[in-house]
Amino acid sequence: MSDYEVRRFEPGDADGFRSLYATVMDERKGHEWFAWKYAENPYADGAPGMVAMHNGTLVAARPLLALPVRVDGEREVALQPADTMVHPDHRRQGLFTRMTERALEHYGADHPFFFNFPNERSREGYRKLGWAVVSERESYYRIQNPRALGRSRGDGVAVRLASAAATPVARAYCAIRDRTAPASPDIAVRTASDPAATLADLAASPPPDRIHAARDEEFYRWRLGNPDWEYTAYVAEREGDPTAAVVAGTASDAGGATDSGSATDWGPTTTQILDVAPLEGAPEDALAAAVGRIVADHAATDVFVAPPQGIPAGVLRAFGFHAGSGPPFSWVASPTSHVVRAMPADRSTQGSPLADPGGWLLTFVEADTS
Numbered sequence: 001m002s003d004y005e006v007r008r009f010e011p012g013d014a015d016g017f018r019s020l021y022a023t024v025m026d027e028r029k030g031h032e033w034f035a036w037k038y039a040e041n042p043y044a045d046g047a048p049g050m051v052a053m054h055n056g057t058l059v060a061a062r063p064l065l066a067l068p069v070r071v072d073g074e075r076e077v078a079l080q081p082a083d084t085m086v087h088p089d090h091r092r093q094g095l096f097t098r099m100t101e102r103a104l105e106h107y108g109a110d111h112p113f114f115f116n117f118p119n120e121r122s123r124e125g126y127r128k129l130g131w132a133v134v135s136e137r138e139s140y141y142r143i144q145n146p147r148a149l150g151r152s153r154g155d156g157v158a159v160r161l162a163s164a165a166a167t168p169v170a171r172a173y174c175a176i177r178d179r180t181a182p183a184s185p186d187i188a189v190r191t192a193s194d195p196a197a198t199l200a201d202l203a204a205s206p207p208p209d210r211i212h213a214a215r216d217e218e219f220y221r222w223r224l225g226n227p228d229w230e231y232t233a234y235v236a237e238r239e240g241d242p243t244a245a246v247v248a249g250t251a252s253d254a255g256g257a258t259d260s261g262s263a264t265d266w267g268p269t270t271t272q273i274l275d276v277a278p279l280e281g282a283p284e285d286a287l288a289a290a291v292g293r294i295v296a297d298h299a300a301t302d303v304f305v306a307p308p309q310g311i312p313a314g315v316l317r318a319f320g321f322h323a324g325s326g327p328p329f330s331w332v333a334s335p336t337s338h339v340v341r342a343m344p345a346d347r348s349t350q351g352s353p354l355a356d357p358g359g360w361l362l363t364f365v366e367a368d369t370s
Helices: 011-025 031-039 095-107 123-128 146-153 157-180 195-203 217-223 284-297 313-318
Strands: 004-008 049-054 057-071 074-081 113-116 132-137 140-143 187-191 230-238 241-257 263-277 303-306 336-342
Touching (some): 049 095, 187 284, 230 284, 263 284
Parallel strands (some): 263 303
Antiparallel strands (some): 187 230
């Protein structure tokens, strides 16, 4: 371990971070993405996080995404571990643990908690470092093009043939669900010309008591600025008055992106239902109208995904969304856990109100990958 230096992220580390990302994640990220997510995040001073250096080369990174949250009616800034990476040649050296411990030590005094959504492989590592599991997160999926998903999996001829055969069935099923989904003649849906202002107005009335991102106009202008996704806010109106809004984000699975924004090896196109406003109490007929417009406007999308909170499951099922725990939805589902670490570092998270699953209300807007 004496061969490694673990320290805070510095501005000169950006290129090394992006190079490591390309190696570990097999995907190239541009300068704009790094600036948006970390370097120019309005809720942090610089890019928070730790890196590990070996002979002057960045070989591991533990960045932290800063998010404004409302807790017990107060606004705080929590940190979300994201994009953790260790170069294949430097694994099993304890770098994940060492970077995490340094992050807890350095940032714990200024932030009330860390929270994130690890997969089943990394969840135990977090538990050993004091994180508590709040809940298991299960998203909802609507698959329109199994053929594209079969190609992306690369599991052989059998999977590709089965997915190709399933595509007409999936499209027919989705068409039936769309025709039979509830529709209200009193609701009109439009796209917002100024999404941040519209969403902030709806989100403010009134904010939930449970822990969630502080959805003001500044937050939405930053959050919807992710250069890897294209976002549209759909506003449902009754007699001209906005009653609810649903944000949809679309991206393609790129094998490699350049700084100029071009990409190669495009994979399946995904449309996410990123957020809903207001977060609680939105009329179900308004939400259904917005979701119906989203699926109609994104007919070329291969797979839709919706979060486990924010939109009632009945509304999602009406449009052919199903939980991702079983096939064929498990082809695209990535089971995750919601975990939390109370701060300061010597404070126990087990038994804390932070570990109560009923105390949180989260959509994909709080997740670092959306």
